[in-house]
Amino acid sequence: MTSGIDYRTLLARYGVILALVALIVFGWLRYENFLGLFNVMSVLRYNSMFALVALGMCFVIMTGGIDLSVGSTAALGSVAAALASPYGILPGAAAGIGVGLIVGMMNGVLVTRMAIMPFIATLATMLAASGTALLMANNQSVSVSYESGFVALGQGNLWVLPIPAIIAALAYLLGSLVLNFTSTGRSILAVGGGEDASRLMGLRTDAIKFLVYVVSGGLAGLAGVILAAQFGAGQPIEGVGWELFAIASVVVGGTLLTGGSGSVGTTLAGVLLLGILFNVLNFENGKGWISLSAYWQSVIRGVFLLAVVTLQARFVGARASEPAGR
């Protein structure tokens, strides 16, 4: 991972941070209150769910896999958390994270033991998690108990910082430490770089793959807990398309889908970039010069993703198309 990094790879990897800074400066110069406390905190609060899901996705993608089940898992987690919320903050959170971990373990078993392609395995668990969420919730949203204080996980503040944003920040910090400073982190990248070679070198590749799917499931469950707390209800039909948004964030963050390389920090930048893009659109509408409906949000995100991937293909070029040897 360290040798042979040239400026092109650097630009492909850290270009997202430049773009993020540029967008923030643009917003700061153009709109009043863009960097106001309220706006910044609400952007962070809302995007913390997506950030958690993208973090798990990032780890899975670094091993060369993919996890399509995160959106449904978040929905399932929100339902489980809402059902358990009358018993307090901890039981609520534990229920949401717990079901996420279970889905993650199922993914891990399917991918390692049964050797089913990650794309298909997680597609199936996506359907199963969605069905289970609907069954548990009886096809409707489940109100969260307000007496137990559970909603603080989504709506509360610590000083001025939104609690969900703090949770996401801690998760990213931990993720970054694990990836950069532990043997587990190096093993994850090694498995993505070349699974057979890693196995021959004595790495327990199946255990590592199992681990990343469990982590991804747990984080998706946690995102579901925050979803339920933030909107006051467990929502069995939320989370549609979250998996693809998470993949887009990871890709925008410069992590290649072929595995073997990646960065936790730039993934966060990718999430924020896509989130702030929406925020800027809202502000622009507020100025009255243009009036773009909310539908433009996905068009702009798509065009943005297009720009990023074509630029990446240009800069990283032949390297991206030849995953072997990295």
Added chain:
Amino acid sequence: MSQVLPSPARPTSRAFDVLEFLSRYGTLIALVLLIVFNLIFTRNFATWQTLNVNLTQVCTIVIVAVGMTMVIATGGIDLSVGSIMAIAGALAPMIFLGTLFPVGNIYLGVTLAIGIAVLVATLLGLFNGWLIAQFRIQPIVATLVLFIAGRGIAQVLTNGNLQVFKVPEFQWIGLGRPLGIPVQVIMMVIIVIAAAWMLRRTGFGRRILATGGNEKAAELSGIAVKRVKLAVYAISGFCAGLAGLVVIAINSASDANLVGLGMELDAIAAVAVGGTLLTGGKATIIGTLLGALTIQLVRYTLLANGVPDAAALVVKAAIIILAVWLQQQGRVR
């Protein structure tokens, strides 16, 4: 894998291997078993109406899945089919209702509507292919672009509004019944036969499979891999566009938020259950048809016997896993 799961038939002979047999004919057997089960337990199963309901529901999935099979045969994937359906579904009514530009004759309007909508869908597919062939962007990422932007485009076109219409000339493609057979079923059969023939009997079909089997080798042996890729994504776009039109014709309405939602997953599931290798190089159109029919019939069976739709999702998941796992068992030995 083979050590983990000893086959019951192994010690005696190689002539008959249960897993191998199941991996090859499992989908067909499952389909037959489902039909037998329904004949016994589901009331009013053996009626034209049941057949019609199931076939009309499965048609759009099959049409999209045929295009998806071609794409997957080259080792790619197309996540954008649902969004392309939404765009085609949004465009067509705008043309035959005259909101985009005035059209005098309704037949001209309908012809233009179908022609332009399908053409745009095909071009969008071509755009996917261009990204993948020219820029060497991974198919899952390249088609993710249109997955995200495409539905937005359809929503922007219609401003998110529902377009309601009553135009029998157009809706014939979803509601017409020549000789008592729904038009879209005829369309589905033609597309399946044409695609199966193309994949098996033509040079283009062999080039598709060669590209998916080993792209480098295919290129070195003189196959224009880029052109093959452009073609399969264009075909997938075409199929999606057609399916989008059928959906809105049946509904008498076009809702950009809903047309084709989740279709990419249904289509991929049908392809996988049907026995097409997701890594490319081996594909079966008839398998895809059987896969889609099986998934549809499972859902129908569960619903007809009082199992809620949500539980049907869980069963669907189990079937996908079981089918793919069985196919792998057959392949290992």
